Amino acid sequence: MGIRIALAGNPNCGKTTLFNALTGSNQFVGNWPGVTVEYKEGKYKGDKEVKIVDLPGIYSLSPYTLEEVVSRNYLIDEKPEAIINVIDGTNLERNLYLTTQIVELGIPVVIAINMMDVVEKNGDKINTKKLSEEIGVPVIEISALKNRGLKDIVDAAVKAAKEAKPQSPKHRFNGSVEHAFAHIEELCLHGIEDENVQRWYSIKLFERDEKIQEKLGLSSDVIDHIEKDIASCEKELDDDAESIITGERYNYIGTIINDCVKKAAKGLTISDKIDRVVTNRWLALPIFAVVMWLVYYISVTTVGTWATDWANDGVFGDGWHLFAVGSSDYTDAADEFTANQLIVDGYDLYVEENGSEPTGDFEYPVEDEETAAVDYETASLDDYAAAKAYVEANEEPDPADYGVWVPGVPVFVEAGLDAIGCNDVVKGLILDGIVAGVGAVLGFVPQILILFIFLAFLEACGYMARVAFIMDRIFRKFGLSGKSFIPMLIGTGCGIPGIMASRTIENDRDRKMTIMTTTFIPCGAKLPFIAMVAGAIFGGASWVAPSAYFLGIFAIITSGIMLKKTKMFAGDPAPFVMELPAYHWPTLGNVLRSMWERGWSFIKKAGTIILLSTIVVWFCTFFGVVDGAFTMLEEDQIDHSILATIGRCLAWIFIPLGFGDWEATVASITGLVAKENIVGTLAIIYGASGDVYETMRAAFTNASGFAFLAFNLLCAPCFAAMGAIKREMNNIKWFWRAIGYQCGFAWVIGLIIYQVGKVFTGEGFTFGTIFGIAGICVILYGLFRKDKYNK
């Protein structure tokens, strides 16, 4: 039989980093509590017979949180052959509190002092030999991040497991406490087969741990008897039992620290100095806003856009110049040709509209490619003559003449299909359905990857832990817990693990509320949609993408305040304890791995569920009933399609939100399968009428476009996330309440944005504006009404 070694330690001491290093796994590492909710198993790379178990981070073996229960149950019931107690060397005093309990479990323990590189850098010194003598277990210095001491720690744990001789705890409590333990052991613990664990049980019974009383099946007589021993001890020491144990443990730890640790004398650390600014009462929020604005600005608007333009226009468009050689020459030539062609076309337009040739200067329209805004420029008759001569003398520039021209996927596929004489229907399915739909989604991969790099960096360097701290301060003012923000941080990658992370919230009402609001934060799958709306409807405006993130936070805070005032969610917020890790530069490998894990799942989804969806969407778009006959439709007939029929049945819901047409309606519906589907669906539907962005731009105003964005960001998430909500709610009524609330809230916000937004975008005050203002009043009432249920 193999050896099982459990990794136990405080949150954020590096257990999962050590687990990944030992097993070669890629488990998510985060520097906030609750990242590991359940234990995970993996095989040690150096010996497949050795199984490593990563337990949730805990501060003690008391059963107060889900993580503590999971870890404690594993250690007591599963009894691993050895425990590696991972300790953060930079915070020995707090970490040793758990150690004093673990060594009492009757399981061989080896201590791994992690982050020794940081300890040394700080100039601190830990006498591990002395520490080992005082605690009575082997102590090994390691750095999980730098792969230092990893073999030594596993070898020591394997040796301890093979010897199977649990250490005898060196720590002894006050005489009267030990006396009480002896009584308890004699009274009810002598029957326990494993003698080594008797001491631990006696301590827990002394602390009045109800779960242990239940586990041991103690009768009320025995419990009463134990209670007398405890009460007498409490009277003698003038404190409650739990405080007596805690106090004695910390006294013991104090002596260990005095004997074994020498701290270098120094003032504020760099982390402390940064925190004085970053977590400052007044500056924290503006800094957070600027950071997130920059993240979205760079990943969606600037660098991300360049990369995505290449992917959309090059790889999934006409093609691109290899290594961009010849690209700028071609662009210059094409611009020159277009400028002359516009003058010639403008002249022809003048003649058409006026019935005669211009006698002097004339105006001609020029459309901005990004914003579709039409501007008028003036040309003289000389300009026209020169332009006409240029257009007649030159052909439209061919990109292949300026460098190595790589055709895009659609061009390549079309040429292949033409070469084998493929049928038009199948060709349409592949080009207008699969390539257009999947290509539209994949085209956003560069933006997604850039966003994930930033998020991974912010998480790994320690900033996101500060954000949770900052948000806790704000949340608490409104009766919410900062614990609710952790699932939202995790949800920026994918909503499902975010929903799962809500398990760490002990307060059931807070947990349910967090589940309901977590998916408001834009996940990775929503990013292509955000980028598409920003590019197509708002001409690539830089404020659109960050506004989507802040709209999510606004929705979470607003919902939290409103819901907390209802009977269903009333109550004090759960306490939130978290340690702020020291700032550090994350390793490039960790950031890239985190980015790739998230990005790869996005790409994989495009090749599976999105591909299948595009086939269905294409079929429903290009087939329908015309003149009583079911037939394949021409591009100008898609108003008769199956999709149009379905969309029209539901479009009335969105009329007050400004996008009550069947195209936007079906895109919102297909988004329930996977949010990327909105992009794929719009690419197929709008692509049938010409350029996707141009058609989309024509279909929306600024107000209706932003309402469309807001509704799809805030409404019910994809089916997979809905499944997670159902599992976590574990109650069908609560599941429907959550979905109903999300859709209702999204609808009201969409209504406000469209109806009130119209006033500010020049569409004037209409009858609908009254309903928009009514929507604002409803939200304000929810926010400011008297709180009857909370103190």
Next chain:
Amino acid sequence: MGTVIVVLILAAIVAAIIGSMVKARKRGQHPICGGDCGHCGGSCGCH
């Protein structure tokens, strides 16, 4: 003939996708959650 070959390839791709999703479902994974499993920490149905 070209059309038949393309349709067969397409059918094979679709079958492979559906097959992989069914297999994933049997393994206890969520067929359409492809997202961000590393983040789950093994705590959800998609592992």
